[in-house]
Structure formats: structure tokens, C-alpha cells
Amino acid sequence: MEALSGIKVIDVSQVAAVPICARHLGDFGADVIHIENPKTGDSWRVLQAGQGGNAGTACDFNYNWEAYNRNKKSVALDLSREDGQQILYRLVREADVFVTNLRLWEIEKFRVGYDILGKINQRLIYGSLTAFGKKGPDRNMPAYDTTSYWARSGLPHALTPPGGAGPIFRTAFGDNVTGLALAYGVMMALFVREKTGMGQEVDVALLHAGYYQMTFDISSTLATGKDVSELGPALLELGEEKLKERERLIADVQAATKRYQEFVREVAPNPIGIPYETKDGRPLIFAALHPDKFWPDLCKVIGRPDLGKDPRFATMEARRENRTELYHILKEIFLGRTLAEWRPLLGFMPNATIQTMKEAIDDPQAAANNMFVTTNHPVHGPVRVIANPVNMSMTPATYRLPAPEFSQHTEEVLLGLGYSWEDIAGFKEKGIIA
Numbered sequence: 001m002e003a004l005s006g007i008k009v010i011d012v013s014q015v016a017a018v019p020i021c022a023r024h025l026g027d028f029g030a031d032v033i034h035i036e037n038p039k040t041g042d043s044w045r046v047l048q049a050g051q052g053g054n055a056g057t058a059c060d061f062n063y064n065w066e067a068y069n070r071n072k073k074s075v076a077l078d079l080s081r082e083d084g085q086q087i088l089y090r091l092v093r094e095a096d097v098f099v100t101n102l103r104l105w106e107i108e109k110f111r112v113g114y115d116i117l118g119k120i121n122q123r124l125i126y127g128s129l130t131a132f133g134k135k136g137p138d139r140n141m142p143a144y145d146t147t148s149y150w151a152r153s154g155l156p157h158a159l160t161p162p163g164g165a166g167p168i169f170r171t172a173f174g175d176n177v178t179g180l181a182l183a184y185g186v187m188m189a190l191f192v193r194e195k196t197g198m199g200q201e202v203d204v205a206l207l208h209a210g211y212y213q214m215t216f217d218i219s220s221t222l223a224t225g226k227d228v229s230e231l232g233p234a235l236l237e238l239g240e241e242k243l244k245e246r247e248r249l250i251a252d253v254q255a256a257t258k259r260y261q262e263f264v265r266e267v268a269p270n271p272i273g274i275p276y277e278t279k280d281g282r283p284l285i286f287a288a289l290h291p292d293k294f295w296p297d298l299c300k301v302i303g304r305p306d307l308g309k310d311p312r313f314a315t316m317e318a319r320r321e322n323r324t325e326l327y328h329i330l331k332e333i334f335l336g337r338t339l340a341e342w343r344p345l346l347g348f349m350p351n352a353t354i355q356t357m358k359e360a361i362d363d364p365q366a367a368a369n370n371m372f373v374t375t376n377h378p379v380h381g382p383v384r385v386i387a388n389p390v391n392m393s394m395t396p397a398t399y400r401l402p403a404p405e406f407s408q409h410t411e412e413v414l415l416g417l418g419y420s421w422e423d424i425a426g427f428k429e430k431g432i433i434a
């Protein structure tokens with residue numbers, strides 16, 4: 001028997017994070033219907049090299065699509081039209097789970113919010129995955145895990161050695177973790193429904209999952225106010241000569257790194273899908289998987305509308321052919337302003353900078369969506385900790401107990417099992433318990 005046999009799932013999503021969530025449910029027996037745009041389909045179908053895209057190794061078998069969408073059925077449905085919405089509503093009446101990564105304005109436009117679907121089916125588990133959470137200034141900003149999970153959580157900053165370039169982002173790296181978190185939330189909600197008969201909304205954000213993945217480093221910064229890049233005791237004990245040698249080695253690494261970065265960016269097939277340095281040395285990381293969609297607006301924002309009409313750069317194919325020339329043009333443009341000056345102009349396309357741990361915990365999106373909570377520790381008083389990344393509308397996570405002292409509850413638990421104080425004293429004497 002399959003674990004989720006008889007569970008029906010409606011998957012209104014594309015790309016990676018929610019599709020991998022729905023795939024997990026399908027792997028364990030759920031009947032998953034993946035809704036796709038009747039004209040374009042799911043854009044994840046054509047991301048892979050050899051299938052129309054640039055990612056990964058070219059192959060006749062669309063391994064990328066298969067990995068994220070096995071154990072599903074595909075239904076082409078136009079949700080922008082009333083008839084399409086009515087078909088979806090009929091599916092929802094018979095469904096157990098609805099999962100989506102539509103942006104908030106799209107959910108409203110297509111009339112597929114929990115406020116609507118939950119009334120159609122009160123037992124429905126509604127799983128929503130966003131980039132930055134449902135509140136805050138960037139709640140509707142387009143994003144991929146490159147910009148939300150990866151850069152803004154501080155992950156590459158923590159993994160970058162002094163003077164180094166940092167790890168190279170891997171496709172769907174954060175999508176997979178966040179999708180698994182959403183699947184976990186959906187399963188909890190199904191469990192609650194067994195007891196109450198009622199569905200609820202489950203909400204997960206890529207940024208919050210990034211904080212969760214960096215729990216050790218983020219917790220350190222929350223507790224101490226220090227960043228992972230700050231000198232630790234071991235380095236301070238090296239002495240002046242060794243510290244000077246370290247600085248020389250860092251300078252050598254930085255020089256080599258800069259040369260290598262320049263080479264990689266010059267040959268990148270998508271010149272608006274790579275990082276650019278700003279005037280104050282902070283990188284702008286772009287994740288334009290559909291560059292033709294963003295190119296005209298980008299040309300206007302940077303003050304070069306002529307580039308959008310230039311035959312050398314007008315299409316993705318032309319930009320790929322003339323990528324080195326375009327890279328150097330854009331490089332000089334982005335060096336003309338600071339990160340703070342560029343960011344307000346670029347909200348129409350996925351972008352971010354690599355945040356430090358200190359910047360990550362002070363991110364306005366984190367505050368707006370309660371990604372950190374303050375708990376009252378019996379010894380240390382109020383302390384900030386990372387909130388659980390799975391938000392549930394009816395049965396939210398609670399923060400009842402601090403981490404226990406060693407053997408703190410041994411006697412309490414044994415008494416609850418019916419042992420007497422005499423039994424407990426005997427166990428202690430024999431060394432069975434502490």
C-alpha cells in the first residue's frame with residue numbers, strides 16, 4: 001500500500017520548489033495533477049540544455065523535467081479566463097491538497113487564494129510558497145532561489161574564504177530544501193485534518209528556508225552580534241607575523257579570483273544572468289531565466305534604451321553571440337552607481353546582493369514576516385532565534401521550552417512512567433540514569 005494512496009493534489013506551479021514538493025507527494029502515492037499554461041507550458045520544461053535552455057549538460061532525455069515532475073498528470077488550463085477558473089474549482093472540490101508558487105498578485109488575479117478555495121472545500125490543505133514571505137516591501141518582487149534563498153540569506157557569504165569568490169550557485173539548490181519543507185508542512189496539515197476534519201493554509205518562504213539552512217551561523221550572529229567573517233580567537237593568537245602572511249595570501253587569492261571572475265563573466269551565455277559589481281564594490285546578482293522578458297525594461301532603467309533596439313543585443317541569441325561586448329558595456333554602467341542606488345530601480349526583475357550575516361538578520365523582509373522570534377530563556381532572558389520556516393494558519397509552531405539542561409527531565413519522565421522515588425534512587429546508584 002502506498003502511504004498517500006487516495007490523496008488528490010492540485011499543483012499550480014512551475015519551475016522547481018513547488019513542483020518538487022508535489023513530486024514528493026506523488027512519490028508516495030498521491031494523485032497529482034500539474035496545471036500548465038496551455039500556450040507556454042511550464043518553463044521548467046525548456047530550462048535544460050538540449051531542450052531549449054542553457055542549464056546543465058545537453059541531453060535528448062529531459063532529465064531535469066523528469067526529476068521534478070515524475071508521478072504527475074499534466075492538465076493545460078488557462079487560469080486567466082473564467083472558464084479555466086471554474087474547471088479548477090471543480091478539481092478543488094474533489095482535492096485534498098492545493099499547492100502553488102504563484103506570486104501574491106497572481107493569486108489574486110487568477111482568483112485562487114485560500115480565501116476562495118478554502119470556502120469551496122473546507123477540508124483543503126492550501127500550500128503556498130513565496131520568495132520573501134507574504135508581507136513586507138518585497139512580497140511581490142520576482143525571484144528565484146538564486147536571489148532569495150541563496151544571496152539574501154547570507155549563505156555564500158558564510159561559505160566564502162577570505163579573498164575568494166565564493167561557491168558557484170547550483171540550479172534549484174534552495175528550491176529543493178524549501179519544497180521539502182512545504183511537503184513536510186502539508187503532511188502535518190493532513191495529520192491535523194484527520195483529528196479535526198478541517199483544512200488549513202501552509203506557508204513557506206525561500207528566504208526563511210535559507211535562514212533555516214544557515215541555522216548555526218545565523219544563530220551565532222543573533223546571539224553575539226558578530227559576523228562569521230570577523231576574526232576569531234584562533235586567528236588573534238597567531239601573532240603579528242602570521243597575520244601579515246595571511247593578509248598577503250588573501251591579496252594573492254583576491255587577484256586570481258578577480259581574473260577568473262572576469263573570464264567567466266565574459267563568456268557567460270546570458271549577460272543579464274550574472275553578477276555585476278556596483279560603485280561601492282557590492283555585487284548585483286541577476287537571475288533572469290527569461291532574459292527577453294526583462295531586457296527592454298532593463299535597458300530603460302540603466303539609461304540605455306538604444307541597447308534594446310541594437311541588433312547586436314535585441315534577442316537572446318544576439319546577446320549570446322555578442323556576450324563579451326555586452327558584458328563590458330553593462331559592467332561600466334553598473335559601476336556608475338552604488339548598490340543602494342541601483343536596488344530601488346530593479347524591483348521588476350529577480351536580483352539580490354550577497355548579504356552578510358548581520359545584514360541577513362536585519363533584512364526588512366525577515367522582520368515583516370516574523371522569520372525571527374524572541375523567546376524568554378530562563379537564564380539569558382529574551383533571545384532572538386530563527387522561527388520555524390513552516391507557517392500554518394490553524395496550528396502554528398510554538399516555542400514552549402528552551403533546549404534542556406543535561407538530564408534535566410529524567411526524574412520527571414520516570415515518575416510519569418510509574419517509577420517511585422526509591423526506584424529512581426536505585427537507578428542512580430547503579431549508574432543507569434544520571
